[in-house]
Amino acid sequence: MKRANIPIFIPHRGCPNACVFCNQHTILGVVGTPALEILLARARAEIETALTTISPDTMCEIAYFGGSFTGIEPDLMEALLGLAAEYVAAGRVSSIRCSTRPDYVGDAVLDRIAPYPVGTVELGVQSLSDAVLFACRRGHTAEDALAAIARLRGRGYAVVGQMMLGLPNSTFADERETAERLIAAGVDAVRIYPTLVLQETQLADRMAQGKYSPLSLDEAVSRTADLLDLFDQADVEVLRVGLQETDGLREPGTVLGGPCHPAFGELAMGECFYRRAEKLLQGEIPCGADVTIAVPRGRTSAMIGQKKKNLSRLCAKFGMKTIKVVEIDTLLGYNIKIVHNRKEERNPCI
Ligand code: SF4
Missing domain, CATH: 3.20.20.70 (Aldolase class I)
Structure with missing residues (x-):
């Protein structure tokens, strides 16, 4: 409700x-x-x-x-x-x-x-x-x-x-x-x-x-x-x-x-999502991949960040080409996960 x-x-x-x-x-x-x-x-x-x-x-x-x-x-x-x-x-x-x-x-x-x-x-x-x-x-x-x-x-x-x-x-x-x-x-x-x-x-x-x-x-x-x-x-x-x-x-x-x-709240939320994504991607080592990150409903803009700042930072840090953000109902709060990583599937990083 x-x-x-x-x-x-x-x-x-x-x-x-x-x-x-x-x-x-x-x-x-x-x-x-x-x-x-x-x-x-x-x-x-x-x-x-x-x-x-x-x-x-x-x-x-x-x-x-x-x-x-x-x-x-x-x-x-x-x-x-x-x-x-x-x-x-x-x-x-x-x-x-x-x-x-x-x-x-x-x-x-x-x-x-x-x-x-x-x-x-x-x-x-x-x-x-x-x-x-x-x-x-x-x-x-x-x-x-x-x-x-x-x-x-x-x-x-x-x-x-x-x-x-x-x-x-x-x-x-x-x-x-x-x-x-x-x-x-x-x-x-x-x-x-x-x-x-x-x-x-x-x-x-x-x-x-x-x-x-x-x-x-x-x-x-x-x-x-x-x-x-x-x-x-x-x-x-x-x-x-x-x-x-x-x-x-x-x-x-x-x-x-x-x-x-x-937009102070949006900036802080965006930073929190960035840090969660950074931690997640460190574990994934996507290495040049195209990655899709799933976020809770309504949180796409916070994940992307103002002027796409978060995505640019993540791409630069992990050498990815693109990051797509999708929303799924089962995630809550600041929980995120990688739902698709095509390059990794085709050619896992080592
Ligand atoms: S108690 Fe609250 S309303 Fe009173 S001066 Fe402090 S902050 Fe202001």
Whole structure:
């Protein structure tokens, strides 16, 4: 069955924190925090509009994103949950999802949301290195995040871990360890966000003072590709790579640094496929052959790469003339295989 979210953004509402990288108003393209009635009316209108575009055979969730949903005023939180619950009760959506911080899912707030049909909680973990969390002024520790995941899983929620790459003080070893610990903690899915330097953030000031250097596009693509491979092997779905481009982000002068690219996810997926193909072909030693590589459905463009970069690199490295890419239903994730290798059949390499 197809799946879809109806995202409702509640910008910065209830968030007293000031993480060094965050400027929610810029990310979401929204300024100010309207009154409860206005927020509710807007949310209802957005849900109704979205439902007209979603086919009835889609499993659909109402998703409260932005800010820290379980940290907003209890009356507003329950009003928004009540609104979404109406749609679940009417069978128009299947459940509710919300995003929040690891230190905002204590037992008291979880008791409050328990009567509502919330199925998934997304946690802004960002890093599981205390040194990185401290440098980012997150205001919670790695242990808080792991305890939050355990508490949510214990109450039966699906948990999505959101992590960031290229944060201050963060090395790739920290990021890989964060991914490994998220897997070990039993998250159901993840989102990966390379750090962008947004205007009017502490990170922008640090960059201007020469105290922070963002990742280059190539570094970020390489690190993300490695994590995609890791999560795929652990069977943990990656729901998204890179921030969604909003009008706010597109405004000139908004993104001051970092790996901002409209097709960042595609680049990282392409790199992951390239590495899988490289490994596979090393075993095959095709040696001048014409090769056909099978990929999961819908992944041809990621395997080929932008401007056919992946195919050119593979042909150059292994001395092949052509590589054809086909899709087959039985492959999932980043699994690929060679289904046809004519030269090898006629004249095996030695
Ligand atoms: S907790 Fe979330 S919304 Fe609040 S400042 Fe940090 S990143 Fe932004």
